[in-house]
Amino acid sequence: EAGVAQSPRYKIIxxxxxxxxxxxxxxxxxxxxxxxxxxxxxxxxxxxFQNNGVVDDSQLPKDRFSAERxxxxxxxxxxxxxKLEDSAVYLCASxxxxxxxxEAYEQYFGxxxxxxxx
Amino acid sequence: DQQVKQNxxxxxxxxxxxxxxxxxxxxxxxxxxxxxKKYPAEGPxxxxxxxxxxxxxxxxxxxxxxNKSAKHLSLHIVPSQPGDSAVxxxxxxxxxxxxxGTGTSLTVIP
Numbered sequence: 001e002a003g004v005a006q007s008p009r010y011k012i013i014x015x016x017x018x019x020x021x022x023x024x025x026x027x028x029x030x031x032x033x034x035x036x037x038x039x040x041x042x043x044x045x046x047x048x049f050q051n052n053g054v055v056d057d058s059q060l061p062k063d064r065f066s067a068e069r070x071x072x073x074x075x076x077x078x079x080x081x082x083k084l085e086d087s088a089v090y091l092c093a094s095x096x097x098x099x100x101x102x103e104a105y106e107q108y109f110g111x112x113x114x115x116x117x118x
Numbered sequence: 119d120q121q122v123k124q125n126x127x128x129x130x131x132x133x134x135x136x137x138x139x140x141x142x143x144x145x146x147x148x149x150x151x152x153x154x155k156k157y158p159a160e161g162p163x164x165x166x167x168x169x170x171x172x173x174x175x176x177x178x179x180x181x182x183x184x185n186k187s188a189k190h191l192s193l194h195i196v197p198s199q200p201g202d203s204a205v206x207x208x209x210x211x212x213x214x215x216x217x218x219g220t221g222t223s224l225t226v227i228p
Binding site: 035040055111 | 152163217
């Protein structure tokens with residue numbers, strides 16, 4: 001079974017520039033997550049999709065970040081314009097479906113995109 | 119506001135001994151807890167989980183213990199192996215999302 005794919009793996013940009021990240025989840029996984037992991041911290045959820053609908057984007061800085069999941073499969077996360085504090089690893093994860101009740105489904109993570117803003 | 123805390127940034131253990139990684143949380147509404155393992159330049163991989171209705175879950179060398187009254191969970195690895203050297207994150211499920219701790223870097227010394 002192929003894992004979660006992300007590209008690019010590394011990106012260096014100057015502040016105020018734009019950048020986009022791509023994620024291809026595991027086939028059949030309805031739920032897709034984007035996390036931001038700053039050095040020394042745990043992953044922080046930015047946005048969560050179920051199929052192509054947004055479940056939670058309460059922690060997404062919407063003045064500069066946007067995300068979409070077309071056709072309920074691939075997803076892109078964009079930052080425009082980037083700030084120095086956006087330097088982090090951006091992780092994409094997918095799971096079979098949104099956890100509900102007393103069950104929870106493990107999330108499968110991609111390798112991440114390391115963004116450096118200079 | 120860090121709702122899931124891992125207060126030990128690092129831990130070193132001799133091969134063959136027990137590794138105990140700890141995690142504390144603040145929200146009593148969390149109903150499911152997971153441990154992830156992360157190697158450098160890779161994404162986290164799922165290790166083991168536990169529902170809030172249980173107090174122990176075991177999978178091979180890995181056991182997770184949950185103390186709801188103390189809002190504390192721990193991961194035991196017995197016996198520890200050099201390949202276990204990685205960063206371990208605990209995560210807790212809230213109403214709509216998962217909250218992650220800051221991670222503990224485990225080094226198993228051969």
